[in-house]
Amino acid sequence: xxxxxxxxxxxxxxxxxxxxxxxxxxxxxxxxxxxxxxxxxxxxxxxxxxxxxxxxxxxxxxxxxxxxxxxxxxxxxxxxxxxxxxxxxxxxxxxxxxxxxxxxxxxxxxxxxxxxxxxxxxxxxxxxxxxxxxxxxxxxxxxxxxxxxxxxxxxxxxxxxxxxxxxxxxxxxxxxxxxxxxxxxxxxxxxxxxxxxxxxxxxxxxxxxxxxxxxxxxxxxxxxxxxxxxxxxxxxxxxxxxxxxxxxxxxxxxxxxxxxxxxxxxxxxxxxxxxxxxxxxxxxxxxxxxxxxxxxxxxxxxxxxxxxxxxxxxxxxxxxxxxxxxxxxxxxxxxxxxxxxxxxxxxxxxxxxxxxxxxxxxxxxxxxxxxxxxxxxxxxxxxxxxxxxxxxxxxxxxxxxxxxxxxxxxxxxxxxxxxxxxxxxxxxxxxxxxxxxxxxxxxxxxx
Amino acid sequence: xxxxxxxxxxxxxxxxxxxxxxxxxxxxxxxxxxxxxxxxxxxxxxxxxxxxxxxxxxxxxxxxxxxxxxxxxxxxxxxxxxxxxxxxxxxxxxxxxxxxxxxxxxxxxxxxxxxxxxxxxxxxxxxxxxxxxxxxxxxxxxxxxxxxxxxxxxxxxxxxxxxxxxxxxxxxxxxxxxxxxxxxxxxxxxxxxxxxxxxxxxxxxxxxxxxxxxxxxxxxxxxxxxxxxxxxxxxxxxxxxxxxxxxxxxxxxxxxxxxxxxxxxxxxxxxxxxxxxxxxxxxxxxxxxxxxxxxxxxxxxxxxxxxxxxxxxxxxxxxxxxxxxxxxxxxxxxxxxxxxxxxxxxxxxxxxxxxxxxxxxxxxxxxxxxxxxxxxxxxxxxxxxxxxxxxxxxxxxxxxxxxxxxxxxxxxxxxxxxxxxxxxxxxxxxxxxxxxxxxxxxxxxxx
Numbered sequence: 001x002x003x004x005x006x007x008x009x010x011x012x013x014x015x016x017x018x019x020x021x022x023x024x025x026x027x028x029x030x031x032x033x034x035x036x037x038x039x040x041x042x043x044x045x046x047x048x049x050x051x052x053x054x055x056x057x058x059x060x061x062x063x064x065x066x067x068x069x070x071x072x073x074x075x076x077x078x079x080x081x082x083x084x085x086x087x088x089x090x091x092x093x094x095x096x097x098x099x100x101x102x103x104x105x106x107x108x109x110x111x112x113x114x115x116x117x118x119x120x121x122x123x124x125x126x127x128x129x130x131x132x133x134x135x136x137x138x139x140x141x142x143x144x145x146x147x148x149x150x151x152x153x154x155x156x157x158x159x160x161x162x163x164x165x166x167x168x169x170x171x172x173x174x175x176x177x178x179x180x181x182x183x184x185x186x187x188x189x190x191x192x193x194x195x196x197x198x199x200x201x202x203x204x205x206x207x208x209x210x211x212x213x214x215x216x217x218x219x220x221x222x223x224x225x226x227x228x229x230x231x232x233x234x235x236x237x238x239x240x241x242x243x244x245x246x247x248x249x250x251x252x253x254x255x256x257x258x259x260x261x262x263x264x265x266x267x268x269x270x271x272x273x274x275x276x277x278x279x280x281x282x283x284x285x286x287x288x289x290x291x292x293x294x295x296x297x298x299x300x301x302x303x304x305x306x307x308x309x310x311x312x313x314x315x316x317x318x319x320x321x322x323x324x325x326x327x328x329x330x331x332x333x334x335x336x337x338x339x340x341x342x343x344x345x346x347x348x349x350x351x352x353x354x355x356x357x358x359x360x361x362x363x364x365x366x367x368x369x370x371x372x373x374x375x376x377x378x379x380x381x382x383x384x385x386x387x388x389x390x391x392x393x394x395x396x397x398x399x400x401x402x403x404x405x406x407x408x409x410x411x412x413x414x415x416x417x418x419x420x421x422x423x424x425x426x427x428x429x430x431x432x433x434x435x436x437x438x439x440x441x442x443x444x445x446x447x
Numbered sequence: 448x449x450x451x452x453x454x455x456x457x458x459x460x461x462x463x464x465x466x467x468x469x470x471x472x473x474x475x476x477x478x479x480x481x482x483x484x485x486x487x488x489x490x491x492x493x494x495x496x497x498x499x500x501x502x503x504x505x506x507x508x509x510x511x512x513x514x515x516x517x518x519x520x521x522x523x524x525x526x527x528x529x530x531x532x533x534x535x536x537x538x539x540x541x542x543x544x545x546x547x548x549x550x551x552x553x554x555x556x557x558x559x560x561x562x563x564x565x566x567x568x569x570x571x572x573x574x575x576x577x578x579x580x581x582x583x584x585x586x587x588x589x590x591x592x593x594x595x596x597x598x599x600x601x602x603x604x605x606x607x608x609x610x611x612x613x614x615x616x617x618x619x620x621x622x623x624x625x626x627x628x629x630x631x632x633x634x635x636x637x638x639x640x641x642x643x644x645x646x647x648x649x650x651x652x653x654x655x656x657x658x659x660x661x662x663x664x665x666x667x668x669x670x671x672x673x674x675x676x677x678x679x680x681x682x683x684x685x686x687x688x689x690x691x692x693x694x695x696x697x698x699x700x701x702x703x704x705x706x707x708x709x710x711x712x713x714x715x716x717x718x719x720x721x722x723x724x725x726x727x728x729x730x731x732x733x734x735x736x737x738x739x740x741x742x743x744x745x746x747x748x749x750x751x752x753x754x755x756x757x758x759x760x761x762x763x764x765x766x767x768x769x770x771x772x773x774x775x776x777x778x779x780x781x782x783x784x785x786x787x788x789x790x791x792x793x794x795x796x797x798x799x800x801x802x803x804x805x806x807x808x809x810x811x812x813x814x815x816x817x818x819x820x821x822x823x824x825x826x827x828x829x830x831x832x833x834x835x836x837x838x839x840x841x842x843x844x845x846x847x848x849x850x851x852x853x854x855x856x857x858x859x860x861x862x863x864x865x866x867x868x869x870x871x872x873x874x875x876x877x878x879x880x881x882x883x884x885x886x887x888x889x890x891x892x893x894x
Binding site: 133136141193194195196197328329330350351352355356359360362363364365366367368369370372373417418419420422424430431432433434436438439440441443444 | 806810820864865869881883887888
C-alpha cells in the first residue's frame with residue numbers, strides 16, 4: 001500500500017496570553033484556527049513599518065528558502081517574499097521578537113510561540129512542514145565550524161551518569177497523570193506501528209510491540225534486557241506474549257514506580273524486574289538486548305559506551321534491536337529550542353553513527369526499517385488527544401506549557417513529514433549466529 | 448521460520464597434478480572426498496619431521512585459533528593442536544609450502560591449493576568454516592598500520608575508469624559458456640533469494656528479482672537506471688513484469704553483447720537499453736537507481752563518486768536499491784588470494800561505509816536486509832552444478848582453474864556461513880519522498 005502523507009494534522013493556534021512589556025499593546029486573543037483560504041486582513045489598520053524591519057523580515061524568509069508564509073509585523077504591515085499564495089500568517093506582537101527571530105530563528109520561534117509573542121494564523125503543522133521543506137532546499141553543506149560546535153553542544157548537555165539523570169528527570173518525571181491524558185492506555189511514548197493508516201493509536205502501539213518481538217524472534221525461556229523501558233509496556237508485553245524473562249532499566253523514577261506497580265498488579269513481577277539504573281550499569285548476561293526510544297538520549301559522545309555495554313551483556317548467540325529517532329545526515333544538532341525546553345541532551349543519530357558503534361564488536365546488522373511516517377501518524381494521534389485535553393493540561397501547568405507542548409508535538413510531526421527526522425529500527429546479532437529467521441515473511445504473518 | 452545452516456556443501460578434494468621441483472615425489476592423485484570419519488593414515492610410513500617444521504605447523508594452527516585440523520607434513524608426520532577430533536586433514540606435498548603458509552597463510556592456502564601442492568582430505572567447506580570461526584575467536588583489533596595498508600591495497604588495484612575495465616574483464620569476460628555451465632538459466636551471478644530453504648536455484652533467482660522490484664515499488668512507465676547489470680536478467684525482468692523502461696550499464700563486453708541479444712530476441716530492445724559504459728558515465732535522469740552486485744567492485748576510494756553519480760541521476764522523487772556483499776566491520780581487505788586470483792579490486796563494504804556515501808546527499812535509508820545465509824545457499828547450488836560440470840570446465844581451461852574456482856566458491860560459502868561476509872540490500876530515497884510503501888507487508892504478499 002502506498003500512501004501520501006501531506007499534512008493531516010489540524011494544528012490549533014493557541015490563545016495568546018496578555019503580556020506586559022511589549023512595544024505595542026497586544027490584540028485580543030484570537031481563538032481557533034484560520035486556514036489559508038480566509039487569511040483576510042483583520043485588526044486595526046496597518047501602520048507603516050520601519051524600513052529596517054521590513055528588510056529584516058524579508059531576509060528572515062529568504063534564509064528559510066522563501067516559504068509561502070506572510071509575516072505580520074508588530075505595526076500590522078504584512079511581509080511576504082514567496083510568489084505562492086501564503087498558507088499561514090505569522091503574527092509578531094512586538095518588535096523585539098522580529099529582531100530575535102532574525103538572529104536565531106530556530107530557537108526564537110519556539111520561545112516566542114511559547115510566550116505568546118508570536119501567533120500562527122492558519123495551520124501550524126502546514127507552516128512547519130513548509131518551512132522545513134523550503135529550508136532544506138537552500139541548506140548549505142556544513143561548514144568547518146559545524147563539527148566543533150556540535151561537540152560543544154553535546155558537551156554542554158552531556159549524558160554522563162549524572163547528566164542523564166538530570167536530563168531525563170526534566171522530561172519524564174513531570175507527572176504520569178499528564179502523560180495519561182494523551183498517550184495510549186499503556187503509556188507507550190515512542191513511535192507506534194500502524195499496520196494500516198486507518199488503525200487507531202491503541203492498536204498501533206500493541207502492533208509496535210508485536211513488531212519488535214517478532215523482529216527479535218523471541219523464544220520462551222529466553223532472557224531479555226531492556227535499556228530505557230519507559231512505563232514498562234514492552235517489557236510486560238514480551239513476558240506475557242513471548243514467555244521471556246526481562247530485566248528492564250530506566251533512570252526515570254516516576255516511570256519505574258509506575259512500571260513496578262503494573263508488574264505486581266498483572267502478576268508478572270516474577271518475570272519482569274524493573275531497575276532504576278543507567279544502561280551503563282546493566283549487569284548479567286542475556287539472550288536479547290532491546291532498547292526502544294533511549295538512543296536519542298545517549299548522545300554521540302557516549303555511543304561507544306553503549307556499544308561496549310551491549311557487547312558485555314549479550315551472550316555469544318545473542319541478538320538485539322535498537323529503535324531510535326534518527327537523521328539522514330550525521331552530526332546535525334536537534335532544534336535548539338527542543339534541546340533547551342523539551343529534551344535537553346537529545347540527539348538523533350545518523351544510521352552511520354549507529355553502525356559505527358556496533359562495528360567494533362562486529363555485530364552483524366540484519367535489518368533496518370525506517371518508520372518515519374509512522375511517527376508522524378503517532379504524533380497526529382497524540383496531538384488530537386492533547387488538544388482534547390487542553391483544559392486539563394492548562395490546569396495542571398499553565399498556558400505557556402500548553403503552547404510549548406503543542407509546538408513540540410506539532411514540530412515533531414512536521415519534522416517526520418518533511419523528512420528531517422527518521423525513525424530507525426535496527427536488528428543486529430553476534431556475527432556467527434546462524435539461527436536467524438530465514439526471511440522476514442514471518443514478521444508479516446497474521447498471528 | 449528459523450533454520451540453522453551448518454555446512455551443507457560437500458567440497459570435493461580436487462586431484463592434484465604431478466608437479467616438478469617438489470622436495471618429495473608427489474603421491475598419486477587421490478580422487479574424491481574423504482570425510483572426517485575415515486581419516487586413517489595412508490601412503491608411505493611417516494618420516495620424522497624437522498623440529499622446526501613441526502614447530503612451524505603448530506604455530507600456524509595457533510595463529511588460526513587452534514581449529515580442529517590436522518596438518519600432514521611433507522614427510523608424512525601429522526601435527527594437530529586442537530583437543531577436538533580433527534574434521535579434516537590438510538596434506539602438504541612439499542616443504543616449501545609449509546614455510547610459505549606460515550608466512551602468508553591467507554594468500555598461500557589458495558595458491559598451494561590451486562597448484563595442487565596442498566590437498567584437503569575431508570570436507571573443504573567444513574575446513575574453511577572451522578578456520579574462519581576459530582580465527583575470528585582470536586582476532587585482534589586492527590593495528591595502526593591496518594588502515595594505511597588497506598589504502599595501499601585499494602590503490603594498487605584501484606577501480607579508476609581504466610582499472611575497473613581491466614579488473615572486470617579478468618573475471619567476467621572469461622566466456623559466457625563457462626558461466627552457463629553452473630549459473631541459473633538467466634545467468635544471475637549474485638545472491639539469490641530463497642523464499643524457503645527448499646526452493647531451487649532457478650526459482651530463487653526469479654524470487655530475488657521480484658524481491659528487488661517489490662522493495663523498489665516499481666510502477667509502470669517509470670524510468671530505471673541499473674549500474675552493473677551482468678547478463679541483463681534483472682533489467683529485462685523489470686521491463687517485462689513491472690512495465691518500466693531501463694538503461695542498464697556494464698563494462699563487461701561479453702555480458703553486454705549477451706544482454707543485447709537477449710533483449711532483441713525477447714522483443715524488449717525498445718524498453719531496455721544496454722550500454723557498455725562505466726557507472727560514472729551515466730547520463731540522464733531517472734525515477735529509480737538500482738545496482739545489484741556492483742558495489743563490491745567500486746572500491747572505497749571511489750564511493751564518493753558513486754554517491755555523487757546517484758545524486759546526479761536521480762529525480763527529486765527518486766529512490767534506489769544497492770545490493771552488495773559486505774562485512775560487519777569496515778576496512779578489512781578481502782582475502783588476498785581472492786584479490787589476486789579471482790576478483791582484483793574487490794572490496795566488501797561495511798554498512799557504515801555504505802551509509803557514509805549516501806549521507807552527503809541526505810538520502811534517506813528506508814530498509815536494509817542482510818541475506819548472508821541466502822548467499823551461502825546460492826553458493827551451495829553453484830558448487831553442486833560446478834562439480835557436476837567439472838569435466839567440461841577442465842576441458843575449457845585446465846585442472847588448476849578447476850581447483851581455484853572450487854576453492855573460490857567453497858571459500859565464499861564458508862565466509863557467508865561463518866559470518867565473515869554479509870549480503871546487504873539497502874533501499875533509499877530522496878529525503879522528502881512521502882510516497883513510500885506504508886509497511887513492508889506488500890513485499891511478502893503472494894503475487
